[in-house]
Amino acid sequence: MPDVDVGAGSAPIERSRRDPEGRRRAIVEAAAALIVEDGLTDLTHRRVAARAGVSLSATTYYFSSLEELSEEALRLLADRIDTELAAVAETLAAHGGDPAVLAGILHGYLLEPTRVQADTALYLAATQRPALRPLALRWFDGLVEVLSNHVDAGTATALAVYADGVTVHAMLHDEILDLAAITRAVTALMRPDDGSRR
Amino acid sequence: MPDVDVGAGSAPIERSRRDPEGRRRAIVEAAAALIVEDGLTDLTHRRVAARAGVSLSATTYYFSSLEELSEEALRLLADRIDTELAAVAETLAAHGGDPAVLAGILHGYLLEPTRVQADTALYLAATQRPALRPLALRWFDGLVEVLSNHVDAGTATALAVYADGVTVHAMLHDEILDLAAITRAVTALMRPDDGSRR
């Protein structure tokens, strides 16, 4: 949790008092962390307050309901996805959409359980609360968009679907898929529709 | 939810009294339905009792804890998966593992939101409670096994991963993937590793 910019001036220890903005964000970040760890349904004002080091009332003062707070926390997670997607786009652009590179990205992603869990948390939340779907779809739609720069729309979708499958696999298994397997699948999905069949 | 048919004779309305077996099953089925609809975390004794048309105490009489009840409900869902898998295996066997047939099966599956939701519920539950993983993996592992009768292990896994991706996609989108897209992806994943391209 990057505690970012205490900025210059003012007593650094007094971070909490007289910094409504920072307080508010601390609460949202605590909520996001808890959602990632324990899921949306285990989120309570009390736990958020404890995690953020804030009074219980503060969590109801800044957010009119738990729902609003959780929504904002999920939005925070979704925003992080945008950052990740940008990185993926950049890497991919640098290598001209090489299947092996995409597979590498995917595999690298799996190596960071925190990210996997965070993204999955969004999916889970969306399943339980339909209103959150747009948020959850940012990852899927974004990935399709990024991939569309290198392959046709159908292939992009197929790859994104496969990527989601890979993520689910990681959540349910102790051992993630190995790079070779991913590479093979990605390569197959990206291969032109054929032509051999002639 | 097949409501058992009391058959002939006896007052049909009196289904509840003095039919422990049926009562117990009614409770489990109510719990399963609720899990599918609202997720594991929203499962409460009260809701199950209301859904099953049973007294609150009945749910604790037949199951010593909510955990035990939910577990049995999930097992029920998992058992249904076995049935589904058997059907898949049969269909596949009849057609020699034709990619188009597999794609058709997958697409047909998506057309039944109830099943998709039920299976997803298991995944969701497993994510929240690791002890349930074995149950949730029955679908994935079973599918890999079935597919292994027709393709090599690596391809089977890749297909199962893709199938999971397809399921997730269905849960989060209003429109499911169309048959053509699925067929293309399945075909690509099943195509021999290549080498032909010379």
Place this chain on the structure above:
Amino acid sequence: MPDVDVGAGSAPIERSRRDPEGRRRAIVEAAAALIVEDGLTDLTHRRVAARAGVSLSATTYYFSSLEELSEEALRLLADRIDTELAAVAETLAAHGGDPAVLAGILHGYLLEPTRVQADTALYLAATQRPALRPLALRWFDGLVEVLSNHVDAGTATALAVYADGVTVHAMLHDEILDLAAITRAVTALMRPDDGSRR
């Protein structure tokens, strides 16, 4: 828990079936054991049933209420006290009321925590439910009576009071009073009122 006389004949394994008397007693004994171990307030039908190896209903079938059951169990404990008292009386009679002998009896009693706990359980129960007082007083009154055969009434009472104090002490301390201390106190209490000192 002496499982006593299955008697002759009949299948010994079938102890429970067709032996209402034995069943009933098994329940009472289980209840008594539980009262001694955990106190009167922790006594429940379920626990008694489990301890006696009997169906839950059996505990309500033989006794119209938990109160009745517990009362009978306490009566059983009280009866055991009578046995103990008789033994004390005998020993004392054999030695002509020697203070050292009485002290020895008291100390020997403390060496059997089970007995101490059982008797205390009665006292505890009586404190919580005044109706049980007569039962609880059997020990005190009985001891006074036994002692009255050897000393005057006042001394007998004083000794019984001291004995109760010793029992309480044993319940609350890890180490019981040593024989020397008890002997000294008993001797002092039994010594004639004085007057000798002239």
Place this chain on the structure above:
Amino acid sequence: MPDVDVGAGSAPIERSRRDPEGRRRAIVEAAAALIVEDGLTDLTHRRVAARAGVSLSATTYYFSSLEELSEEALRLLADRIDTELAAVAETLAAHGGDPAVLAGILHGYLLEPTRVQADTALYLAATQRPALRPLALRWFDGLVEVLSNHVDAGTATALAVYADGVTVHAMLHDEILDLAAITRAVTALMRPDDGSRR
């Protein structure tokens, strides 16, 4: 139960609102009173709330568990013991440890059933929950200590044991021991080990 006197000013009826300190103490005192009256095991949040004239939730708001609440209530009782002991010590000091004075103190104690019941409640509680022993022993150990200022350690212990016996006697009988009987016993226990025996 001293009900604090709101003193002058402010609405006297409004004692409850906005007086956390008082509220908290009212709850503890209610709990203590209930423990004295009905024993530790009959203590419930509901009863405490009703007795203290406070909402059910208040009892869980101020104390994170019933155990914590009961512990504090018992501590309150134990503290009162310390006060009593101090008074005993003072009286005894003023009279040089005269047996008759000690007997008088003891007898005076018995004349206040409330105190007897309160102290007994602690003993009972300790019997049921070993963790409370230190609290319960405050009376016994304290008495031994006070008495040790006037007699040797062995005699002090014997006297304390007898005192406990007297207390138990009071709990179980309608009529308490009379002053003469107590005086005789105390005197006997305090009389030097003898010497007549020569």
Place this chain on the structure above:
DNA sequence: TATGAATGAGTCTTCATTCAT
């Protein structure tokens, strides 16, 4: 005679939210 079935009452506890300050 004996017991499984069934339930309403009551247990502790957690929590979202409101209110007074």
Place this chain on the structure above:
DNA sequence: GATGAATGAAGACTCATTCAT
């Protein structure tokens, strides 16, 4: 602007007891 105080609702669970068989 901010928070401690307070509470009603709901959660899981236990239990004494009644009833049908």
